[in-house]
Amino acid sequence: xxxxxxxxQPSQGHPALPSVVLRSWKAAIALSIFAVxxxxxxxxxxxxxxxxxxxxxxxxxxxxxxxxxxxxPTFATTLVCAILLVAMAAWSVWITARSAxxxxxxxxxxxxxxxxxxxxxxAAGSTIPVPGLFVGTVTLSVPxxxxxxxxxxxERAGVVNVAIEGQLLAGAFSSAVVASITGNPYLGLxxxxxxxxxxxxxxxxxxxxxxxxxxxxxVVLNVLVIGLTSFFFSQLLSPNxxxxxxxxxxxxxxxxxxxxxxILGPALFRQTFIVYFMxxxxxxxxxxxxxxxxxxxxxxxxxxxxxxxxxxxxxxGTRFWNVSLAGAIVxxxxxxxxxGSVGAFNKEMTAGLGFIALAAVIFGQWDPLxxxxxxxLFGFASNLQNVLSIIGSPVPSEFMLMxxxxxxxxxxxxxxxxxxxxxxxxxxxxx
Amino acid sequence: MKLELRGITKTFGALVANDxxxxxxxxxxxxxxxxxxxxxxxxxxxxLYGLYQADGGEILLDGVVQKFAGPGDAMNAGIGMVHxxxxxxxxxxxxxxxxxxxxxxxxxxxxxxxxxRKKVREISDRFGFxxxxxxxxxxxxxxxxxxxxxxxxxxxxxxxxxxxEPTAVLTPQETDELMAIMRQLKEAGTSIVxxxxxxREVREVADRITVIRRGKxxxxxxxxxxxxxxxxxxxGRAVELTVHKGEPKLGGEALVVRDLAVIDARHxxxxxxxxxxxxxxxxxxxxxxxxNGQTELIEALMGLQPRVTGAIELNGVSLHGLSVRKILDAxxxxxxxxxxxxxxxxxxxxxxxxxxxxxxxxxxVKAGTLQRGYLADFAREKVTEFDxxxxxxxxxxxxxxxxxxxxxxxxxxxxxxxxxxxATQPTRGLDVGSIEFVHKRIIATRDAGxxxxxxxxxxxxxxxxxxxxxxxxxxxxxxxxxGTTPRSVLGLMMTGEPAPGAEVAA
Numbered sequence: 001x002x003x004x005x006x007x008x009q010p011s012q013g014h015p016a017l018p019s020v021v022l023r024s025w026k027a028a029i030a031l032s033i034f035a036v037x038x039x040x041x042x043x044x045x046x047x048x049x050x051x052x053x054x055x056x057x058x059x060x061x062x063x064x065x066x067x068x069x070x071x072x073p074t075f076a077t078t079l080v081c082a083i084l085l086v087a088m089a090a091w092s093v094w095i096t097a098r099s100a101x102x103x104x105x106x107x108x109x110x111x112x113x114x115x116x117x118x119x120x121x122x123a124a125g126s127t128i129p130v131p132g133l134f135v136g137t138v139t140l141s142v143p144x145x146x147x148x149x150x151x152x153x154x155e156r157a158g159v160v161n162v163a164i165e166g167q168l169l170a171g172a173f174s175s176a177v178v179a180s181i182t183g184n185p186y187l188g189l190x191x192x193x194x195x196x197x198x199x200x201x202x203x204x205x206x207x208x209x210x211x212x213x214x215x216x217x218x219v220v221l222n223v224l225v226i227g228l229t230s231f232f233f234s235q236l237l238s239p240n241x242x243x244x245x246x247x248x249x250x251x252x253x254x255x256x257x258x259x260x261x262x263i264l265g266p267a268l269f270r271q272t273f274i275v276y277f278m279x280x281x282x283x284x285x286x287x288x289x290x291x292x293x294x295x296x297x298x299x300x301x302x303x304x305x306x307x308x309x310x311x312x313x314x315x316x317g318t319r320f321w322n323v324s325l326a327g328a329i330v331x332x333x334x335x336x337x338x339x340g341s342v343g344a345f346n347k348e349m350t351a352g353l354g355f356i357a358l359a360a361v362i363f364g365q366w367d368p369l370x371x372x373x374x375x376x377l378f379g380f381a382s383n384l385q386n387v388l389s390i391i392g393s394p395v396p397s398e399f400m401l402m403x404x405x406x407x408x409x410x411x412x413x414x415x416x417x418x419x420x421x422x423x424x425x426x427x428x429x430x431x
Numbered sequence: 432m433k434l435e436l437r438g439i440t441k442t443f444g445a446l447v448a449n450d451x452x453x454x455x456x457x458x459x460x461x462x463x464x465x466x467x468x469x470x471x472x473x474x475x476x477x478x479l480y481g482l483y484q485a486d487g488g489e490i491l492l493d494g495v496v497q498k499f500a501g502p503g504d505a506m507n508a509g510i511g512m513v514h515x516x517x518x519x520x521x522x523x524x525x526x527x528x529x530x531x532x533x534x535x536x537x538x539x540x541x542x543x544x545x546x547x548r549k550k551v552r553e554i555s556d557r558f559g560f561x562x563x564x565x566x567x568x569x570x571x572x573x574x575x576x577x578x579x580x581x582x583x584x585x586x587x588x589x590x591x592x593x594x595x596e597p598t599a600v601l602t603p604q605e606t607d608e609l610m611a612i613m614r615q616l617k618e619a620g621t622s623i624v625x626x627x628x629x630x631r632e633v634r635e636v637a638d639r640i641t642v643i644r645r646g647k648x649x650x651x652x653x654x655x656x657x658x659x660x661x662x663x664x665x666x667g668r669a670v671e672l673t674v675h676k677g678e679p680k681l682g683g684e685a686l687v688v689r690d691l692a693v694i695d696a697r698h699x700x701x702x703x704x705x706x707x708x709x710x711x712x713x714x715x716x717x718x719x720x721x722x723n724g725q726t727e728l729i730e731a732l733m734g735l736q737p738r739v740t741g742a743i744e745l746n747g748v749s750l751h752g753l754s755v756r757k758i759l760d761a762x763x764x765x766x767x768x769x770x771x772x773x774x775x776x777x778x779x780x781x782x783x784x785x786x787x788x789x790x791x792x793x794x795x796v797k798a799g800t801l802q803r804g805y806l807a808d809f810a811r812e813k814v815t816e817f818d819x820x821x822x823x824x825x826x827x828x829x830x831x832x833x834x835x836x837x838x839x840x841x842x843x844x845x846x847x848x849x850x851x852x853x854a855t856q857p858t859r860g861l862d863v864g865s866i867e868f869v870h871k872r873i874i875a876t877r878d879a880g881x882x883x884x885x886x887x888x889x890x891x892x893x894x895x896x897x898x899x900x901x902x903x904x905x906x907x908x909x910x911x912x913x914g915t916t917p918r919s920v921l922g923l924m925m926t927g928e929p930a931p932g933a934e935v936a937a
Contacts, residue, residue: 311532312503
């Protein structure tokens, strides 16, 4: 797949070795396959009667600024998209043949055109509510983003956090119970954080103090939390649902002006307290990780714990408290299930999203902002499936259900490239 | 600052690493701590630096007893350390590394990188280092990284500075520069503890020398003592420092390497189109500072690198692109760089390790079954022949000392019918006695008419073993010179300067 094409002469006095451009056909081949697939789907599996149109609804009825619906002729639009895709794929082949790297923007543009074409094709003769697509994306991404933030913090400190799923579930459970009893969702949020921290304590104690393999502890914790919450759900919550499992949900808060931004406003600024709290959390974690003493020390124990030790940093203490902090953040995400969206706890209601959050951590290269974007991508894939099944898309629903996971696998396996985890991630520090 | 260690004792289980060690370092003195690998020098310094807690004894600074619960306390008391394996975080910048652990912050806890940059520049200017505070550590050459370590220690007002084997990774020229820096520090009143096992350096820079053997102070020496005196003090018996070898009986060209290039996973040309040949009955030493492509070159010869171009021929047969198994079957013996990682399976017995690369057929395996009896006889014979000090052939390889482990590896490789021996860093971390043994076996192999390639970073070993020397620098061969080439020329070649009149290779 790779051939050597040229050797660059070393520049004088610079320590780096001459580097060699390896021609990588990976991107070009992937784009070509998708382009061919697009041709086949858009033209071969042509949808709708001749002259059918696809409608994109750009505003909701309660919006102040009303944008007209976008009505596209289905076949003509998909045809244009397919031609564009083929052209971009051909261009990427040409770029690779000249031993240059396929630029990222080309891949992104390819993905956008493919998505536009696909939506137009799928919506032949019906209407896609674009603001709704984005609202759902954000909603479905919230637990993923909290989970990914917790994962980033924990792994940057050098502890692999497979227990995100368990922390989400513990957060969901305890927030439901506490919010129901007290009648106060804010107390439920606090309870969720505490539950996440408790799961973290176990993870931290076993992996840092007793040096048990971190992945194994994480997996075991997930199973443990599923078992515990399911048990309490069926024994306590179900019989006493009125007392223990009817939490007040957070009310939706519309931010003036911002919520009226066309298309994106409803998605971002007509949300609940937890979502706004999440925006703050993403910003604070990013700033903290890269611009504060806390972040510098946190990253140092995850990269080279011995070096941190030799400058007087308590490695295992730093790891312990940051894994705990990570648990609290993931716990907030768990509260979103019960206090933000569903309104009651249910058995295994996190449904493996913790693992998708873990994938977002890796896809996001252990960076809070990139991990957030990755989580949004996964959220979009999930919601696309919802929307398309509602409008009655021609794609079998089983395929659509697979979509988020297919995106996850492709994202983590194929597109990550050379992302580098923290050097001491998963390795216990023994003096 | 005057540093005194009184009766420091440190044990790890049954092993006594430090046994009542006394050491006094006066203010403004360079005090060398000399000892073999495993003598307990680094343990002692880790006790001083608060990384280990001593089981007995006390540490005094200017006559005041100190209690160090961790490195933070030691640093606050004015002790700094330049570690053998640099304690720098590769993905951080110089300034971030220097500030780590005592960060200054601005509003909202924001790191004050400006102050750290200023400090780096200030110290760097004082010693003429010329270091960019915003450079990432991983982009800097090791010599510069070491200077960052020094800056790190000085930024905390260290007045006692410990250098733990600082010259292991340096070129001879960089070593000279380091010596100058140490003298400069000394003039500024800093006390320096210089840990090393290299005699020449000690005599050059030290004011006083304390020798440690097996965890005990065995004597003091003055820098005017001869190498032989120091070595026998260090080892505890008279040692042969030079390798005895006769004139080589050269045969024809056995191994021919042409235009060999290796590209690593980071797409860097780590071996840059090298060509050389080795004659039968000759030792070719590949010299150079660690990390200049020697490892990758050897791995390419052994079929361990995925992206290799060029030609490798052994007695006219191409080895390029063959599997490791086929290369071993072609008669290539390989002593890897890291014996615990690549040379042995620590959890296997000595006997099993002796047949590790011969598990494919007779005489050790017949009809898919291990021939235990044959293996036992074979192992007992090799244990005697190579003087492997082990409780028995069923002892685990991991329990042997470094020297004996290396003997197991050598015994395994040399007991095959070799057409070529490749030994990388064959004496790294070994005691002087084992070094003598390994050197003798290598020369004996050469005298049996087998071509030998040795990779070494130790100039003493290079000069001692070589019939010819190929010096590598940044992936290329700077030149191939006779074994009698003076050290100063080799030192220059290690920094990339071609030797005058050297045979130019590709």
